[in-house]
Amino acid sequence: MNSNTRVLVQGITGKEGSFHASMMMRYGTKIVAGVTPGKGGSDVLGIPVYDTVKEATKEHEIDASIIFVPAKFASEAVYEAVDSGIGLVVVITEHIPVVDVAKFVRYAKSRGTRIVGPNCPGLIVPGESLLGILPSKYFKKGNVGIVSRSGTLTYEVAHLLNETGQSTVIGIGGDPIIGTSLQEVVQEFEEDQQTDAIVIIGEIGGTMEEKVAQLKKEGKLTKPIVAYIAGLTAPKEKRMGHAGAVVYMGMGTFESKVEMFRKADIPVAKTPYEIRDVLTKILRK
Amino acid sequence: MKLYEYEGKKIFSIVGIPIPKGQVVYSPVNVPGKVVVKAQLLEGGRGKRGLVRVTEDSFSTISDMMKEGISTFLIEEFVSHDREIYISAMMDRESGNPMIIISPNGGINIEESKDVRTFVIPLDRTLMRYDVDAMEKYVGYRGLTPIVQGLLKLLLEYDAELAEINPLAITERGALALDSKVILDDNALFRHEELLNELRREKPASDSYVELDGDIGIIGNGAGLTMATMDLVKLMGGNPADFFDVGGGADMQKVAFAIERVGTNPRVKKIVINIFGGITRCDEVAKGILDGHSKVNKPIYVRLTGTKEDEGKEILTKAGIKVYEDALSAIGDALR
Numbered sequence: 065m066n067s068n069t070r071v072l073v074q075g076i077t078g079k080e081g082s083f084h085a086s087m088m089m090r091y092g093t094k095i096v097a098g099v100t101p102g103k104g105g106s107d108v109l110g111i112p113v114y115d116t117v118k119e120a121t122k123e124h125e126i127d128a129s130i131i132f133v134p135a136k137f138a139s140e141a142v143y144e145a146v147d148s149g150i151g152l153v154v155v156i157t158e159h160i161p162v163v164d165v166a167k168f169v170r171y172a173k174s175r176g177t178r179i180v181g182p183n184c185p186g187l188i189v190p191g192e193s194l195l196g197i198l199p200s201k202y203f204k205k206g207n208v209g210i211v212s213r214s215g216t217l218t219y220e221v222a223h224l225l226n227e228t229g230q231s232t233v234i235g236i237g238g239d240p241i242i243g244t245s246l247q248e249v250v251q252e253f254e255e256d257q258q259t260d261a262i263v264i265i266g267e268i269g270g271t272m273e274e275k276v277a278q279l280k281k282e283g284k285l286t287k288p289i290v291a292y293i294a295g296l297t298a299p300k301e302k303r304m305g306h307a308g309a310v311v312y313m314g315m316g317t318f319e320s321k322v323e324m325f326r327k328a329d330i331p332v333a334k335t336p337y338e339i340r341d342v343l344t345k346i347l348r349k
Numbered sequence: 350m351k352l353y354e355y356e357g358k359k360i361f362s363i364v365g366i367p368i369p370k371g372q373v374v375y376s377p378v379n380v381p382g383k384v385v386v387k388a389q390l391l392e393g394g395r396g397k398r399g400l401v402r403v404t405e406d407s408f409s410t411i412s413d414m415m416k417e418g419i420s421t422f423l424i425e426e427f428v429s430h431d432r433e434i435y436i437s438a439m440m441d442r443e444s445g446n447p448m449i450i451i452s453p454n455g456g457i458n459i460e461e462s463k464d465v466r467t468f469v470i471p472l473d474r475t476l477m478r479y480d481v482d483a484m485e486k487y488v489g490y491r492g493l494t495p496i497v498q499g500l501l502k503l504l505l506e507y508d509a510e511l512a513e514i515n516p517l518a519i520t521e522r523g524a525l526a527l528d529s530k531v532i533l534d535d536n537a538l539f540r541h542e543e544l545l546n547e548l549r550r551e552k553p554a555s556d557s558y559v560e561l562d563g564d565i566g567i568i569g570n571g572a573g574l575t576m577a578t579m580d581l582v583k584l585m586g587g588n589p590a591d592f593f594d595v596g597g598g599a600d601m602q603k604v605a606f607a608i609e610r611v612g613t614n615p616r617v618k619k620i621v622i623n624i625f626g627g628i629t630r631c632d633e634v635a636k637g638i639l640d641g642h643s644k645v646n647k648p649i650y651v652r653l654t655g656t657k658e659d660e661g662k663e664i665l666t667k668a669g670i671k672v673y674e675d676a677l678s679a680i681g682d683a684l685r
Contacts, residue, residue, distance in 0.1 A: 135536065161508055161537035166445040170472060185627075197597075199627035199656065214573020215597065216625045219655070223625075238572055240510075241445045267573060270442045294576035297583045298592070301393075302559045305572025305594040307536065312439060312511055313450060314460035334584060336577050337677060 065128070065152070065232075067192045072120055072129040072150065073098045074141045076108050080156070081132035084197050085109060088130075091194040096124045099141075117148040128152040130186065130195055135159040138182065142168045146177045154195050155181035155243070162307065165241045172243065179243025183307065185215040185235035196235065204229040208343070209253035211246055212265035213238055213272075213308070217294065217336060221265060224340045228347075231258035238267075238306030246272035247279055254285050261288045261347060263339060264330075266321060268295030269309045273321040277328035288346045292333045293321045350533045353389045355423045356548050357529030360507060366499035366514070368526050371425035377411040380424050386410045389421035393530075403427060428525055433516030434488050435459050437530075438500035440510070446472050447504050449497055453488040455516030476501055492523055507544070508537030557596060558610060563588025565683060566611035566620035566647075568604075570595050570629050578623040578676055585677075587684045590617045598628040604637025605644075612645025619648045619683045623676045626655025633657075635664035642670070650683040652676045 071088070075081040076098025086109050089095050097112055097120040104115030114120040117129070129150045133141040138157040145153045146168070153172065160182050172179045180187065186196015191205040202219045206229015212218040218235055232253070236244055246264065253259045262285075266273040273293065279285050295304060295318050303310040311317050325332045331346065333339040352360075358368045372380075373389070384407050388400035395401050400419070404410040411422055433455035441448040452465040459465065466487055470480055481494050496517065503512040513530040538545065538552050545552065557572075561579075565587045569575030572594050579589040591614065595607050611620055624634050631653050642649050652673045653661050662672045673679035 136539065159536040161534050161540075162440055162510060163505055163508055163534070163537070166440055166472060169445050197628060202627075202655075212573070214571060214576075216569075216571030216627060217573030217577055219627055220574060220577075220625050240442045241440060265573065267576060272442075275443075292577075294573050294580060296580040297561070297589055298576060298579075299559070299561065302592075304559060304576050304592055305557050305596075307534075308442070309572055309576070313437070313465075335581055335677075337675070 065187065065189055065193055065195060067092055068094065069127045069193055069195070070094050070096045070125055071195060072096065072117065072124075072126045072145075073111070073132065074117065074129055074145065075132035075134075076100055076111065076113060077103045077106070078132055082108050084132065085111065087200070088194050091200050093193045093195060096126060117144045117150070121148045121150070126150055128154065128195060130154045130156065132156055139164045139168050142179065143171065146172045146175050150177060152178045152180070154184070154186045155179060156184065156186060156197060158183035160239070162240050165239060169241060169243050180234065181237040181243060183239045184237030184242070185218065187232060187234040189232050190230050198233065198235070203233060206230050207258060207260040208263055209256065209259040209261070210234070210263045210265065211236060211249040211253070213246070213267050213306070214265060214294065217265055221263065221292075221336055221339055224337065225263070225343070228343070231256060238308050240270065240308040245275070247275040250276050250279070250285065250289070254287055259287065261290070261343060263343065264289060264291040266291060266293045267306065267309050268293070268298050268304065268311055268316060268318050268321070270316045274316075274324040277324035277330060280328040280330055289330045290333055290339055290342045290346065291325050291330050292336055292339055293318055350535055350538065350550070350553050351391050352529075352531040352533065352548070353391065353421070354387060354529050355389055356550075357531035358526065359548070360503060360531060360544075361499060361526050361529055364499035364502040365495045366526050367495070367523060369425045369428050371423050374411070374422050374424060375420060377408045377415070378424070380407045383427040385425045385427055386414070387423045387425065388414050388419040389423055390419065428518055428520055428527065430518035430520040430525075432490075432519045434490060434519065434524070435465070435515045436493070436496060436500065436517050437511065437513035437515070438504050438509070439512070440504065441467070441469050444469055446470060447501055449484060449500065451484055451488055459515060470501065490519055490524070496524055496526075503531065507541065508534040510534045557594040559592040560614070561589050561591055562616070563590045564616050564618045566590050566614065566617040568593045568595060568607045568611055568620065569623040570599055570625065571597065574623060574625055578621060578680070581676055581680050582621065582684070585680055585684055587680070590614060599634065599637070601633050601637040601640065604634050605641035608638065608641025608649075609644055612641070612647050617647060619650065620645070621680055621683050622649065622651045623679070624651075624653050624655070626658065629655065630657045631655055631661030632664060635661035638665060638670065639668050648683070650679040652679040
């Protein structure tokens with residue numbers, strides 16, 4: 065993603081959609097069209113609105129779509145984007161039933177569309193493009209890649225890493241099943257020439273963090289990585305805000321994640337504030 | 350939404366999972382013969398608390414349990430059996446497919462057990478004979494088809510995020526679900542109105558509040574930041590009393606409500622608030638804090654940064670509430 069990425073906003077006439085579309089445009093993101101069924105022919109912020117994604121793609125070249133459609137209709141919006149051949153779909157919407165997410169993620173994969181989210185803040189390439197709801201003023205161009213399962217914590221950490229700045233920051237979302245996993249993003253950071261170090265902001269539930277540790281153990285990751293895991297004090301089987309931040313059957317506990325990172329020689333910061341110190345220490349080496 | 354055992358079993362029988370004969374009662378009744386009386390609570394560990402009892406005198410057993418403040422009971426026939434199996438279903442987060450988790454030894458502390466296996470059934474197809482065959486071979490019991498089919502139905506048609514049978518008893522009559530643990534996906538409840546009506550249950554209000562047993566109230570915005578705040582309190586020697594995420598774009602009312610909810614917990618001595626405003630506006634939060642704090646007379650430690658931070662800080666400072674630049678110092682003062 066860069067400043068030339070042409071973006072479609074699905075749900076552009078809604079409160080969230082129009083507000084964040086204007087924030088993204090202000091940041092320099094190239095928004096070329098919007099979609100809201102029944103509002104075709106109108107425009108928002110000077111951006112033409114279409115009834116369907118098909119109509120929008122007929123008139124414009126589109127590389128990515130961002131979805132602000134309410135939960136009940138969000139799945140349909142994803143299918144529509146995939147069927148129109150859009151390569152990247154960022155789903156901001158939260159509260160989509162997990163079985164529906166499993167189905168559209170699978171569908172998108174089989175047709176070569178990359179999904180980020182759902183229930184995610186999106187991504188930002190500081191100084192280039194914003195495809196999400198991240199408050200851009202806390203991000204600065206630099207060489208650290210941040211990947212996170214949480215929104216506000218990401219802003220906090222990016223802000224703390226102001227000195228080094230960030231190459232790309234991506235919030236992958238807090239749901240149990242998501243389109244783009246932690247390990248996929250970390251592997252992309254490994255290959256990205258703008259990224260010199262990687263910060264992982266994980267949390268309890270699931271096994272994505274363990275998978276990253278495994279990759280490191282296998283020697284597939286060479287760049288310095290610092291990890292942080294939220295949920296040290298979270299009780300078992302209680303959902304901590306995110307649908308995905310819950311431990312069932314003992315899978316994905318705080319301890320199992322920290323243990324796997326230790327075994328893979330990935331330093332784990334005890335607090336979000338410690339991330340900066342740990343990172344500075346490794347980068348100096 | 351977590352279901353009571355009897356509610357879970359009601360759905361079990363709808364999807365074809367065999368259950369023992371039983372009835373739900375709300376006061377002591379006499380059922381002749383050997384029966385099992387089970388208190389209906391949403392928490393686990395009933396066995397250890399003596400709230401599941403085999404008895405021939407259901408009346409006095411229920412009277413006994415009612416003294417502990419329990420009001421709903423399931424009375425079931427006593428089922429003699431030779432073995433117990435563990436079986437459950439949930440979505441595999443890794444592959445996005447349904448998965449069956451099974452162990453030849455049920456009733457045990459399954460999370461620590463080593464003999465547990467998972468079987469993934471791809472979303473693109475239905476359950477096949479060879480799927481069940483592999484499971485049956487693993488546990489050494491033939492006759493799991495209706496159980497596995499039922500569990501998958503719970504996952505895919507009833508949107509259960511967890512459907513668990515522990516134990517599944519192997520009896521002369523076949524396999525019987527002696528217990529049920531069913532958690533429905535809150536996000537999918539909108540398409541199960543009929544079921545909710547039948548169970549006489551309302552949609553749960555919010556899942557952003559989790560009560561813990563400490564004495565420091567925690568409020569934050571965003572699940573990650575709120576969890577991190579809890580963890581910080583613990584690391585710095587305190588004990589969190591709760592997790593309360595006010596969510597993205599929280600307004601004045603929501604913040605005030607959060608403070609009231611957290612502050613009225615009698616165990617809470619102090620409240621730590623950690624806000625990083627993105628979509629959330631700090632001036633709205635500050636107004637909410639004033640409102641909430643006026644109703645809850647407990648010390649409050651506020652870290653407030655982000656969108657409209659200067660306005661927010663001014664509102665609080667004018668009212669005599671100290672605002673901290675970072676969470677560490679706010680928590681540090683709260684624990685002093």
